[in-house]
Amino acid sequence: MRHASLRRPLVAAAIAASLASAFVPALGAQQPAADTRRLTVERIFGGRELTPFGAPGVRWMKDGRSYVAARAAEGGRGTELVRVDALTGAATVLVPASVLVDARGQPIAVEELELSPDERKALLFSNSVRVWRTNTRGTYHVVDFDARRVIPIAIITTPGTGASRAADSMPAPALGQNPTASSLPSFIGRGLASGAADPDLQQFAKFSPDSRSVAYVRANDLWVKDLASGAVTRLTTDGSDDVINGTTDWVYEEELGLQDAFRWSPDSRRLAYWRFDQHAVPAFPMVNETAEQYPLVSVLRYPKAGAPNSRVTVGVVAAAGGPTKWMDVGPDTGQYVARMEWVDADSIAVQRLPRKQDRLDLLLVSATTGRARTVLTDRDSAYVDVEGEAVRWLDGRRRFLYRSDRGGWRGWWLYDRSGRLIRQVTPNGADHLSVAGVDERAGVAYVTAAAPTPTERNLYRCALAGAAPSCTRVTAQPGTHAVDVAPGARWAIDTWSRLGRPPVVTLHELPAMRTVRTLEDNAAVAQRLAALELAAPQFLRVPMADGTQLDAYRLVPPRFDSTQAHPVLMYVYGGPAAPQVNDAWSGTRFLWHQMLAQQGYVVLVVDNRGAAWRGRDFRKLTQYRLGVQESSDQIEAARWVARQPWADAKRVGIWGWSYGGYMTALSLARGGSVFKAGIAVAPVVDWRFYDTIYTERFMWTPQENPNGYQLSAVGSYVNNLTARLLLVHGTGDDNVHPQNSTVLADLLQQAGKPFTMMLYPNRTHSISGGRTQVHLFDTFTRFVLENL
Numbered sequence: 077m078r079h080a081s082l083r084r085p086l087v088a089a090a091i092a093a094s095l096a097s098a099f100v101p102a103l104g105a106q107q108p109a110a111d112t113r114r115l116t117v118e119r120i121f122g123g124r125e126l127t128p129f130g131a132p133g134v135r136w137m138k139d140g141r142s143y144v145a146a147r148a149a150e151g152g153r154g155t156e157l158v159r160v161d162a163l164t165g166a167a168t169v170l171v172p173a174s175v176l177v178d179a180r181g182q183p184i185a186v187e188e189l190e191l192s193p194d195e196r197k198a199l200l201f202s203n204s205v206r207v208w209r210t211n212t213r214g215t216y217h218v219v220d221f222d223a224r225r226v227i228p229i230a231i232i233t234t235p236g237t238g239a240s241r242a243a244d245s246m247p248a249p250a251l252g253q254n255p256t257a258s259s260l261p262s263f264i265g266r267g268l269a270s271g272a273a274d275p276d277l278q279q280f281a282k283f284s285p286d287s288r289s290v291a292y293v294r295a296n297d298l299w300v301k302d303l304a305s306g307a308v309t310r311l312t313t314d315g316s317d318d319v320i321n322g323t324t325d326w327v328y329e330e331e332l333g334l335q336d337a338f339r340w341s342p343d344s345r346r347l348a349y350w351r352f353d354q355h356a357v358p359a360f361p362m363v364n365e366t367a368e369q370y371p372l373v374s375v376l377r378y379p380k381a382g383a384p385n386s387r388v389t390v391g392v393v394a395a396a397g398g399p400t401k402w403m404d405v406g407p408d409t410g411q412y413v414a415r416m417e418w419v420d421a422d423s424i425a426v427q428r429l430p431r432k433q434d435r436l437d438l439l440l441v442s443a444t445t446g447r448a449r450t451v452l453t454d455r456d457s458a459y460v461d462v463e464g465e466a467v468r469w470l471d472g473r474r475r476f477l478y479r480s481d482r483g484g485w486r487g488w489w490l491y492d493r494s495g496r497l498i499r500q501v502t503p504n505g506a507d508h509l510s511v512a513g514v515d516e517r518a519g520v521a522y523v524t525a526a527a528p529t530p531t532e533r534n535l536y537r538c539a540l541a542g543a544a545p546s547c548t549r550v551t552a553q554p555g556t557h558a559v560d561v562a563p564g565a566r567w568a569i570d571t572w573s574r575l576g577r578p579p580v581v582t583l584h585e586l587p588a589m590r591t592v593r594t595l596e597d598n599a600a601v602a603q604r605l606a607a608l609e610l611a612a613p614q615f616l617r618v619p620m621a622d623g624t625q626l627d628a629y630r631l632v633p634p635r636f637d638s639t640q641a642h643p644v645l646m647y648v649y650g651g652p653a654a655p656q657v658n659d660a661w662s663g664t665r666f667l668w669h670q671m672l673a674q675q676g677y678v679v680l681v682v683d684n685r686g687a688a689w690r691g692r693d694f695r696k697l698t699q700y701r702l703g704v705q706e707s708s709d710q711i712e713a714a715r716w717v718a719r720q721p722w723a724d725a726k727r728v729g730i731w732g733w734s735y736g737g738y739m740t741a742l743s744l745a746r747g748g749s750v751f752k753a754g755i756a757v758a759p760v761v762d763w764r765f766y767d768t769i770y771t772e773r774f775m776w777t778p779q780e781n782p783n784g785y786q787l788s789a790v791g792s793y794v795n796n797l798t799a800r801l802l803l804v805h806g807t808g809d810d811n812v813h814p815q816n817s818t819v820l821a822d823l824l825q826q827a828g829k830p831f832t833m834m835l836y837p838n839r840t841h842s843i844s845g846g847r848t849q850v851h852l853f854d855t856f857t858r859f860v861l862e863n864l
Contacts, residue, residue, distance in 0.1 A: 128578035140564030149173035154183035331769035513561025526689035556660035573661035643727035651735035684709035731755035745793035806839030
């Protein structure tokens with residue numbers, strides 16, 4: 077379960093910026109409201125006038141001072157590739173738009189690009205369709221900078237005809253161009269959910285290290301194309317609805333962040349890949365009732381808590397083809413192979429977790445013999461997670477940085493390749509979340525930390541040598557900094573924002589963090605926000621009875637009178653390590669909250685225990701009893717609100733989405749008369765209905781922890797519900813299944829509890845697509861105005 081409504085592949089921001097005006101009519105039929113001082117649902121969700129741009133989509137070159145980007149060609153027709161000097165911003169056209177066309181002569185709408193290792197070619201991704209959360213299936217082309225030639229990587233033979241065609245010349249609807257269906261996962265209404273459903277599309281293409289070949293996944297098999305001869309070799313042959321090679325099943329993507337599941341060896345001779353056998357995974361039906369006279373039923377292999385997972389193996393195959401050599405990564409058929417990467421021409425580093433996820437083993441496996449040895453083992457009585465990048469190799473892969481909670485805080489330790497601990501790199505006292513870059517010549521790592529307060533994200537420069545951990549803050553402004561450090565660590569792109577302040581993207585020179593130039597200031601959006609005359613967010617801490625202080629922020633109406641009682645709407649997510657009280661731009665939901673504030677409501681966001689980056693114990697104390705402590709904190713925060721002079725104690729509400737929907741339903745049911753109303757969107761209502769990896773990480777299995785599951789279930793408390801409830805779900809939600817809301821509706825009806833329910837046909841967990849979010853937030857708004 078990830079707190080993101082929809083993740084999409086990188087789209088070059090330069091293209092988006094150039095074409096933004098062309099997108100506005102399609103996304104918002106109405107013009108901005110005449111009163112520019114007022115927010116409306118239409119302004120927030122129906123157009124782009126309040127949508128800022130992020131960092132440009134760049135691919136740094138090896139020289140560390142220039143990058144390649146895609147941008148709209150002059151005149152707006154097509155896309156061109158340019159090389160940009162980071163210092164001056166001067167751009168040189170590498171490939172003009174006239175070259176970047178497909179087999180039909182149509183411009184290629186570039187969604188992603190990757191440079192070849194020799195920097196003389198690029199892979200272009202386009203025509204994508206959505207798989208689960210993101211658009212990972214589409215068509216790839218290789219463009220040769222010197223020859224200025226474009227070729228598709230796949231040639232498809234139409235079954236039964238022997239006719240061949242470029243994979244980019246298939247009919248447009250098959251390429252996801254139907255605007256009414258593009259928001260749906262590609263499996264909806266198409267049988268078993270897998271890559272076999274789109275056999276002409278490709279996934280995760282990547283150059284070999286010698287730049288001579290491209291490997292990719294098609295129809296759940298692994299293929300290689302030789303760029304000189306055009307010859308294509310199929311490396312695996314058993315790909316099907318239930319056997320997946322080179323990409324992953326649903327639960328690995330959702331909970332381990334793994335999609336691209338194959339790796340080239342450094343010498344370009346072999347590929348290592350994951351193989352998933354889903355036969356034992358129970359199937360869950362997804363029903364589309366709007367497309368035909370009779371419903372279309374799709375089947376999704378989805379392992380719920382306690383159920384069988386896919387059988388996962390790791391193999392190595394020659395790039396020229398031949399049999400697969402299977403790696404010995406352990407006899408446990410229930411384990412997770414969470415990460416894998418080559419460290420030399422024969423050695424593969426594998427990160428392995430047992431099903432309980434309370435241990436991580438770092439293995440080095442011989443690709444030739446298949447034998448493995450354990451280099452490092454990390455244990456935690458709660459769980460060890462591999463979110464993001466837990467291992468960062470250095471010094472020609474002779475040493476590595478490893479991320480762990482072993483010191484009581486999220487931190488980084490330096491090891492040599494044998495597994496010998498060299499030193500602790502980051503100090504305790506703050507959670508150091510990720511490595512943004514490493515300057516090996518200077519002997520420092522650039523690390524992003526939740527510091528100096530848990531609500532901020534700043535970049536720190538940490539010494540790799542020395543007697544004690546030593547980190548120096550690099551970013552100066554308070555707020556949140558997302559930093560992309562270039563190869564060589566001379567340049568960095570910083571995306572900085574604050575709560576209520578849209579992102580500003582700047583190029584800096586390291587190590588002094590000297591500002592070189594601004595890449596995007598979002599001045600137009602900032603000007604429109606300033607015209608709204610919104611009250612500034614106020615950060616505070618909410619006291620609990622045991623003395624714990626919870627991070628929070630409050631939005632109040634303009635010209636707020638703190639002596640007058642106001643209705644209060646609380647917003648919650650509340651899941652493990654997923655804070656919402658962040659001093660960062662928070663997008664459309666923040667704007668909707670400000671719209672309610674303009675109408676006289678106070679909005680309060682509180683990070684309960686378990687959610688915030690405040691050390692290991694604060695995050696992991698919810699183990700085996702998800703929701704119990706968290707909902708108690710939200711209820712106690714609501715009682716605190718009711719005692720404040722600015723709050724109307726009889727008009728306190730709460731809302732949330734996903735885990736936040738669960739927290740809303742559980743808090744309403746356990747809190748009784750504390751709340752007057754609530755909105756639960758796509759909630760889990762019983763952890764038996766959610767997936768294995770996420771649920772068992774925190775709860776273990778229903779068979780081993782029945783009491784914990786009972787205490788965490790919303791149904792255990794529905795008789796105590798008194799608040800007015802709006803229950804919302806998308807019927808195409810492949811993540812938190814609509815089964816959850818159906819079960820809750822049944823329990824509420826049996827208990828004689830009135831409630832309101834809104835279903836969005838075929839919409840997924842994000843409940844988006846077309847003008848869906850306008851309708852959705854109009855529904856929320858009416859409910860709040862009428863019931864709180």
